[in-house]
Amino acid sequence: LRVNQDEPMEDYPLKVEGGKEDDSRRFGMGQTTKDQMRTNVINEIISTERDYIKHLKDICEGYIKQCRKRADMFTEEQLKTIFGNIEDIYRCQKKFVKALEKKFNKDHPHLSEVGSCFLEYQTEFQIYSEYCNNHPNACMELSRLTKVNKYVYFFEACRLLQKMIDISLDGFLLTPVQKICKYPLQLAELLKYTNPQHRDFKDVEAALNAMKNVARLINERKRRLENIDKIAQWQSSIEDWEGEDVLVRSSELIYSGELAKISHPQAKSQQRMFFLFDHQL
Structure with a gap:
């Protein structure tokens, strides 16, 4: 997981100062057009969240629940490796989408004030760090299991019973990694079409910075784990090591x-x- 937190700020709307026109007027974009663009972004955020919830539900109910019924094929430790904390993410996202829907103005979507939702959940979104750090291990474990036909058939049966699209399990498990990367991009687009006078402007601006910080934190934790793994491998390569472990x-x-x-x-x-x-x- 690597996210570019340095979006060019010149793309964002400027605050109105000294009677000057905002970006939308200087570049010929009328208020009606800008409101429509904001409506489109809001609708996309709500729509993609609902799709994402269904996706997480399918993984938890279509795969994890079925795997737990087959103790002869999977240990609990294996399931933790394959699916990480995706059930925690599912619970978090269900609450988040409800918060978004409460802020969604169905009659006038451009007036929706969703920035506060991201600010409210910025700390909870840090659970993605554990998932992203574990994802390479999940891929390795799945690669090992799918070399055995019975696991290939089992995972395919799970997908068909849940009526999921034709994508392999490792493809489904990549979605949370992609999702946490997408939030800063969506918020940057939302800010672009939010007037400085809009009641949601300050919250969207703060939410964009908050979600960039979440992505930055996830990247930093991943980097630390990678460093720790490298040190452990380095020490294990040295014969007759004496003294305490470097990682102490x-x-x-x-x-x-x-x-x-x-x-x-x-x-x-x-x-x-x-x-x-x-x-x-």
Whole structure:
């Protein structure tokens, strides 16, 4: 998961100051057109959330529930590896879509004030961090299982019984990763068509920054886990390791390179490979 948090701010509408016209008027976009564009973005947000809820429901009820009935094929640990915390995400998203629908103005969608919903759930959305970090493990476990025909047939039967579209399970499990990446893009588009005088403007602006921060946090946690994994692999490659594990105090390799070891002034220098980790000095 890597999200570009640095969207060009020049695309966003400018606040009206000193009687100057806003972006929509300077570029020839009338208010009616801008309201229609905002309506389109709002409708897309609501529609995609409803589709996403159905998608999560299909995974939880179509796959996980069926897998739990087959203890002869799956351990609980395997299911945790394959599906991560997607059930927690499903519960969170059900509440989120209800909050969105309460703020949705059916008669005048462009007047909907949805920014506060994203602000309210920004902390809960951090549960995506665990899911995104686990996703590579899920892919590896699925790849291992689908080399055995009975698992291929079982997963296909689950899909057909739930009447899901013709996509493999690993494709379905990628959706939450894509979803958390899409929120900043949707909010940037919404902000673009929200007038500074709109009651939702400040909340949408804050929500965009909040969701960028969520994506940034997820990326940072993923980077740390990748660093920890690299350190663990590095240490396991060294024979006859002595002392405590590097990971007891460190989580990042700061620098590595060759240094010359000199025991005393007259001694011949010896080339050594040195590694500098955080919190070791």
